[in-house]
Amino acid sequence: MVRKMIKYTFKFRDSSLVVELNCNIKIAVGDVVNIVVNSKDQLLKVDMTSYDNKRYDQCVVAEYYWQTKVVELRQRVVYEPHVNLVYKPIKEYVSKDFVENTLRKVALEFKMRALYIEGDYCKSNMGRIVAVAERLELVARMNKKEVAMNLGFQQEALCIYLLLTCFDLLGQPDDWLTFESWLSSSNKEHERMEALRKIKSSDIIEGSKLLYLEYQKIYGVKNAFFRFIREVLSDDMRYELLDSIRIVITSRGNESSKSIKTLGTLREKEEYLFAIRNNYTHKASFLEGNTGKIPPGIEHDAFRQREFININQTKRRLIYCQFWPNIIESIVQRGLVRYLQDIDSKVQKTEWLPSIVKPDRYLRFGESWGAAYSSANLINEVYPSVRV
Numbered sequence: 001m002v003r004k005m006i007k008y009t010f011k012f013r014d015s016s017l018v019v020e021l022n023c024n025i026k027i028a029v030g031d032v033v034n035i036v037v038n039s040k041d042q043l044l045k046v047d048m049t050s051y052d053n054k055r056y057d058q059c060v061v062a063e064y065y066w067q068t069k070v071v072e073l074r075q076r077v078v079y080e081p082h083v084n085l086v087y088k089p090i091k092e093y094v095s096k097d098f099v100e101n102t103l104r105k106v107a108l109e110f111k112m113r114a115l116y117i118e119g120d121y122c123k124s125n126m127g128r129i130v131a132v133a134e135r136l137e138l139v140a141r142m143n144k145k146e147v148a149m150n151l152g153f154q155q156e157a158l159c160i161y162l163l164l165t166c167f168d169l170l171g172q173p174d175d176w177l178t179f180e181s182w183l184s185s186s187n188k189e190h191e192r193m194e195a196l197r198k199i200k201s202s203d204i205i206e207g208s209k210l211l212y213l214e215y216q217k218i219y220g221v222k223n224a225f226f227r228f229i230r231e232v233l234s235d236d237m238r239y240e241l242l243d244s245i246r247i248v249i250t251s252r253g254n255e256s257s258k259s260i261k262t263l264g265t266l267r268e269k270e271e272y273l274f275a276i277r278n279n280y281t282h283k284a285s286f287l288e289g290n291t292g293k294i295p296p297g298i299e300h301d302a303f304r305q306r307e308f309i310n311i312n313q314t315k316r317r318l319i320y321c322q323f324w325p326n327i328i329e330s331i332v333q334r335g336l337v338r339y340l341q342d343i344d345s346k347v348q349k350t351e352w353l354p355s356i357v358k359p360d361r362y363l364r365f366g367e368s369w370g371a372a373y374s375s376a377n378l379i380n381e382v383y384p385s386v387r388v
Contacts (some may be wrong), residue, residue: 157286290381
């Protein structure tokens, strides 16, 4: 009996190969595929049945178009533009060779799912590193004179907000999960059981709240934000950042009594930084800046008053900051360096590391599916609007 064969077109980077496979072989997104390529990364052979990893390179099916039988393959690699993107803001502190080698180690740890599921890529170390580098690049663009002038008094506030969001990105645990994923993950059962042991309430609603709080202690944004300051940064860097903030609480009993001044603690300064980030996100609240320029006649190391708030009739809060927002940008840059150095030290030396490659036609750097347009008539016909 002659078995029916089906022709598939496998695409890998800028090459393609037509392969006939038995009709019993089923292809799905996420399947692992073994390939052989030449020195120019051109596809020579595809094997979906062998498990001999020494003879093959492993790829994953990232896209499968069943109508045309086209299969797009993706592999653990580092894209050259990402190397340049990460290196540019930290070149004062590390060599390009270090960045290349460390990103190759990061790619080595990719779980296959991260190659075809966007959410898994974003949660990966590579996703966080690239996201921070993109924010640093955006801040650098916003600091250009023409852009800063067009943004006016909102420029500084937006720069500070973007930089502070990098704190929680670089402070996230390596195995960060959403609350929903954490509840169902078999790898996190010990964390859930430990959290449940702490819950004494028999009320389901109250118990759910307490369970979520336990999750937040491990994976919450606030904890990640503080973890960056307390664990990712060195002690010297942490003090440099927090010493740039002075919180002063003045209290007065009556007209005849003297004001009592209380200075903010390190914890209060950390809370203040998190409040800036949170208020911008959830309340659209920001303080006007001066586009990063110190007025003529003012010393370069002068403290600028950022806030003057009446807490109540007898108590006021004043906040002064020094070298803002430049110092926050510098802290994120050096924090990114520390993040990379930590990864570099953890990953053992290995004979094989993923290659650094130019983006292929499916992953052009700086472009996305958002750049692909379709006519309104086509979309309305194929995907009519749903109003239910």
